């Protein structure tokens with residue numbers, strides 16, 4: 001499974017991506033907004049993550065490496081986790097190397113991966129949770145058409161910082177995506 005967009009290739013991660021992944025997710029400002037990423041983040045952490053992603057690929061998850069075509073470099077990950085084809089649901093997670101923030105890369109990746117989730121996997125709903133203080137990720141959810149469905153108080157603890165976080169809960173139904181996609185594609 002490989003998806004190509006204007007600037008990106010979304011593909012299975014490889015062990016040779018380890019240095020790029022460690023560089024990106026090893027940044028404090030990336031790690032601190034996630035629940036399960038330790039800080040500091042070692043090459044062994046990167047390798048274990050890639051191996052686990054390959055083992056689960058196409059079964060319970062797709063953790064797409066986001067490769068920037070112009071630099072042949074992996075600048076992030078966008079994953080569909082806990083895929084349940086009977087329920088029609090999955091949970092999303094993502095990060096982009098800080099050096100590449102605010103250039104529309106996660107928007108471009110998410111448009112393609114949402115299409116994959118709803119059209120190829122025929123899911124009905126994507127779930128995501130975001131720390132209430134994470135301005136970039138909350139903005140991204142809204143831009144992509146996710147509906148804010150509530151908050152979970154003190155529901156997560158960051159492995160990187162040990163801090164407890166209240167989470168915003170979002171859901172994107174296939175019908176929400178149809179509307180958001182039209183708006184985003186017209187704008188692009």
Ligand SMILES: CC(C)(COP(=O)(O)OP(=O)(O)OC[C@H]1O[C@@H](n2cnc3c(N)ncnc32)[C@H](O)[C@@H]1OP(=O)(O)O)[C@@H](O)C(=O)NCCC(=O)NCCS
Nearest residue numbers: 030033095096101102103104105106107135136137139140
């Ligand atoms: C969240 C994240 C993936 C966004 O990636 P990105 O490629 O920079 O996002 P985009 O450039 O596609 O921007 C998407 C929208 O978010 C907005 N946005 C991005 N960073 C922002 C910030 N710091 N504050 C407010 N809005 C922000 C953009 O302006 C854009 O909206 P717009 O088109 O209306 O202007 C990135 O900031 C990141 O990796 N953060 C750390 C890890 C993380 O938070 N992961 C998600 C955990 S739930």
